[in-house]
Amino acid sequence: MAANLNKIKVALAQIAPVWLNKEKTKDKIKSYIIEAGKKNCNLVVFGESLLPGYPFWLTYTSASTFNSGMQKEIFSYYFNNAVQIEKGDLADICQLAFELKIAVYLGIVERPADRGGHSLYCSLVYIHSDGKIKSVHRKLQPTYEERLVWAPGDGNGLRVHKLKDFCVGGLNCWENWMPLARTALYGMGENLHIAVWPGAERNTINITRFIAEESRSYVLSVSGLLRKDDIPKNIPYYSKIIENVPKVLADGGSCIAGPDGNWIVSPISGKEKLITAELFFNRISEERQNFDSSGHYSRPDITQLTVNRNRQSILNLKV
Numbered sequence: 001m002a003a004n005l006n007k008i009k010v011a012l013a014q015i016a017p018v019w020l021n022k023e024k025t026k027d028k029i030k031s032y033i034i035e036a037g038k039k040n041c042n043l044v045v046f047g048e049s050l051l052p053g054y055p056f057w058l059t060y061t062s063a064s065t066f067n068s069g070m071q072k073e074i075f076s077y078y079f080n081n082a083v084q085i086e087k088g089d090l091a092d093i094c095q096l097a098f099e100l101k102i103a104v105y106l107g108i109v110e111r112p113a114d115r116g117g118h119s120l121y122c123s124l125v126y127i128h129s130d131g132k133i134k135s136v137h138r139k140l141q142p143t144y145e146e147r148l149v150w151a152p153g154d155g156n157g158l159r160v161h162k163l164k165d166f167c168v169g170g171l172n173c174w175e176n177w178m179p180l181a182r183t184a185l186y187g188m189g190e191n192l193h194i195a196v197w198p199g200a201e202r203n204t205i206n207i208t209r210f211i212a213e214e215s216r217s218y219v220l221s222v223s224g225l226l227r228k229d230d231i232p233k234n235i236p237y238y239s240k241i242i243e244n245v246p247k248v249l250a251d252g253g254s255c256i257a258g259p260d261g262n263w264i265v266s267p268i269s270g271k272e273k274l275i276t277a278e279l280f281f282n283r284i285s286e287e288r289q290n291f292d293s294s295g296h297y298s299r300p301d302i303t304q305l306t307v308n309r310n311r312q313s314i315l316n317l318k319v
Contacts, residue, residue, distance in 0.1 A: 005164040005281060011044040012275040014140075014254040014268065016125040016225040017053040017305075020235050022089070025052050029106065030096055034272050035101030042129070043163060044274075047224030047254075048107040048173050049122050052081040054198035056093050056144040056226060060244040061237070073236050075149060081122050082111035085136065086264065089126065092122055098131025103163060105170055107196045109150075114313060119151040124196060125314075127164035135159040139172040140181060152313040160188040161178040165281040166218075170194030176207055182215070184307045191217045191284045199223040199250025201267045213261035216287040218279050221257075226250040227271055247305050257288035 011033040018024035026196045029046060036044035055078065057063065063071055065144065090106075097104050103126070111122040122139040139155025158181065160169040169185040169192075176182065176195045185193065193211055197203055204221040212219040226249040230240060248270070256264040256277050264277055289296050 004179055007224040008164050008166060008282050009255075009276060009278050009279060010220060011039065011042055012220060012222045012223060012254045012256070012265075013044055013046045014223055014252045015046070015050070016145040016230045016250075017050050019053040019226060019231055020078060020081050021232065022052040022083065025050065026093065030053050032094060032274055033093070033096050033100065033102065033104060034311055036276075037102050038176065039274070039276055041102060041276060043103045043105070043168070045105040045151075045196065045220055046107055047222050048198050048234050049109050049225050050076075051083055051106065051108045053109075054224065054226070054250065055084070055146065055149050056198075056249050057241045061147050061240055063145060070237055070240065071148075077148065077236050078258070079110070079111065079118075081109075081114075083108040083123075083135065084111050084262060086113045087124075090127070090133065094127055094131045094133065097127045097129060098225065099197050101119070101129045103127065103129045103161075105168075105194050107172065107224075110136065112138075114311060115151070120149055121153050122146065122150045122172055123153070123173050126159075126168075126170070126192075128161065128308075133138070134161055137170065137172070140175055140178065145172045155184075155307055155309045156311040158184045158188075158307060158309060160185060160190045163192065166192045166279070168192040168194060173203070176211065182211065183294070183305050184299040185309075186215055187305065191281075192279070193217050193219045195219060195221045197221060197223040197253070199225050199252050201251055201253030201269045204253040204255055205267050208255050208259045209261045209263070210269075211300065212257035212259060214276055215293060216259045216291055217284060218259060218264075219257045221253070221255050221267075223252045223254045225252050225270075226248050280305065
């Protein structure tokens with residue numbers, strides 16, 4: 001039994017969405033969950049905001065033009081394809097996780113009812129192998145032009161989850177550069193770190209190994225893909241978007257680093273595929289022998305971190 005708990009098999013689904021189409025992208029996600037299940041994986045991870053897609057149009061259509069009718073129309077289309085967890089948009093994915101006994105980390109664009117139902121958040125959802133959603137982490141700080149469509153999140157989703165002997169947590173994209181966000185997860189016992197990205201090897205090639213060395217944990221960086229040919233012709237202002245985009249908007253770069261900072265899977269770019277690997281818990285304890293940033297190599301009598309995990313709302317309803 002101990003040996004069984006000591007090892008897990010993980011899958012990194014480096015795929016392109018059916019861009020800005022929630023239902024068709026869900027179908028593609030489910031097909032990769034099924035493939036991961038057939039390969040006896042314990043965990044499958046998908047890239048940032050994969051469902052229904054990263055807002056790449058912002059960079060190429062003068063998105064900061066105030067009160068632009070074009071930007072309003074594209075946003076509305078994005079809004080209508082965003083994920084409403086409360087209405088059951090992830091119910092079929094949860095059911096599939098339960099049937100296959102596989103955990104899922106999935107990047108979504110969330111339209112939550114608890115913030116009025118009209119704002120969008122870049123969220124990372126953890127679905128346990130029992131088919132239940134255990135955490136929804138809303139990106140703390142959208143990056144640069146992302147702020148034109150995504151609202152800032154809160155600390156409610158800064159959580160870790162048991163996966164056999166492992167303890168898994170995750171962050172979205174540039175959140176992984178935020179030392180205190182990482183430290184919060186380390187302090188909760190994280191030893192398998194999930195970093196999700198829209199897709200760029202330039203991001204994953206350095207930070208993946210750095211986080212692994214800093215935390216003495218396994219790090220899975222999982223990226224999406226998007227090529228010019230992947231952009232559907234039926235989206236609003238297709239011709240305006242397509243005229244300026246490069247052939248490749250997101251090139252992947254998914255990879256896995258071990259607790260010593262060395263590559264288990266070096267960055268893979270330009271390929272749509274399911275990447276799998278086996279991870280062994282003992283490698284974590286071996287590397288923690290001489291350094292553990294939240295354990296024996298910490299000084300809580302000198303420095304401590306306060307984490308507010310309250311879900312934020314403008315309402316404080318009292319009966």
